[in-house]
Amino acid sequence: MSAFATLERMEEPHPAPPPSSGRQRGRLTPYILLLPGMLWLALFFLVPMIFLVSQSLQTGSVEDGYSVTWAFSTYADAISTYWVQFVRSFAYAFLATAAALLIAYPLAYAIAFKAGKWKNILLVLVIAPFFTSFLIRTLAWQTILQSDGLVVTVLDKLGIIQVLQWLQFIPNDQLIHSPVAVVTGLTYNFLPFMTLPLYASLERLDPRLLEAGGDLYATPWTAFRKITFPLSLPGVVAGTLLTFIPAAGDYINSHLLGSTKTTMIGQVIDGQFLRVLNYPVAAALSVTLMASIVVLVAVYIRRAGTEELV
């Protein structure tokens, strides 16, 4: 979500000022400035993580209380019961990320290179969906994907519904309550997070590089493949992470647009914590989700070779 920050950053790039600007300041000043905020993050982000891990290794019940028994079997049980939801969450998040990249790239490209004086207005339009609450917009997708709605009628006429049905992506002739609806919602909800970092990296691209490529007889396609795309890779990496991570943990879309056959891991964690009240299993699922995302992200960043994300 630091996409907003990248939007802010694009305005006027200046080199970072030299440390302390030559003036002597108290050595304690930075720590005094940091203390309240970092204390808050430590108490309510880091400490809860420790509690979560500890909870996952406890046995007991809500009534009788819990004690740490190093019950690693909880993890084995939780994963063997809910591995389907894990796989499904990562699959949906992957599909949504891929779709968002395919949609956002031309969008960011058009805003960066073709919009001219409309640039600022188009950027506002990209974040405009955020102005209405996430849940209300997802409910609006229920209306859009209604079986007798305009979208479904058009797709039906074009034969796309039939193709999706044949591919087993939708269980019957309606879109709502299908995996397609969930991925559509996920893609939609996180599309701005993909678009803004892409735009920020494309915007920084020096057009003279493309002219030089043209002078050296590169076709537009070759120039894109060898110049534009590689230079926009930091944006691609940032955008895919900002889409994939929240999409993998999201369950608003699968709850509102899906069915019991599209349950994602977030829904399971929510249910175990708040309805079943099985805290150890819920905590184990949460820790597993966090750990698998950390591993995936670490591998991905290493392979993509970009570390300047913060």
Place this chain on the structure above:
Amino acid sequence: MALDTSSPSRVSAKSAAPVFQKSRNPLVWIREHIISIMAFFAFVYLLLPNAVVILFSFNKPNGRFNYQWSAFSLDAWKNICGAPGICESLTLSLKIAFLSTLMATILGTMIAFALIRHRFWGRSGTNLIIFLPMATPEVVMGSSLLTLFVNIGIPLGFWTILIAHIMFCVSFVVVTVKARLASLDPRLEQAAADLYATEAQTFWRITFPLVAPGIGAAALLSFSLSFDDYIITNFNASPASVTFPMYVWGSATRGTPVQINVIGTIMFLLAVVIVGVGQLISMSRRRALK
């Protein structure tokens, strides 16, 4: 006009030729504008739900759910608090969003100043801790806070929601203010110092006014993040503290009152006005500088 019919017609015939050629071959036109066409459809995809929200705020639904268009009506607009509980949840959300924005903006701005203006031991560790909440799925943050509160015995409700919202807003404030601070020209502050301004004068007369737009953007961002949050809030709320997103979630099974769309529309228009005014101010400032 009537005297001179022959020559303009010849000119127009000439200039019309390439246009005609283009329209004769739509495939060429599509290929030339493919990126703009794709961008257009991306915008349709992005903005369609907002259009539906606005349109359906004027609906008079049959039954409890507002998913199908039946008739135009201003009923919901005339009676925004008509759905039971909706305005209570709205007030609660606004209160929490205001307080958490205030706190997160102060805490986050202080951190941003420390990170940009000082070199100190533990700087990269600080950066990592700032980054982590943004890279953690909400369901993990929400559930870990719940385990903390349950284990320590803090009752869930208004205060736990507020604590959680301040926590996840701080990081976003830090990155937004940090970006603005890093883009400041350090020579402006050096010039002030050269002109014998004290450190406090330099800060309040030069640095702060220049960073203010970044702080404002950060505050707006954290307000909307807090106001909009469902997942983390749901883990740390009690039945007595129903925020607006929780109300909307509940209504998805109980029945969706049209008032939800009215509030969504008002939020949208308000934000458009705020962003528009902000753009106008920065444009007139830029013009004044030139």
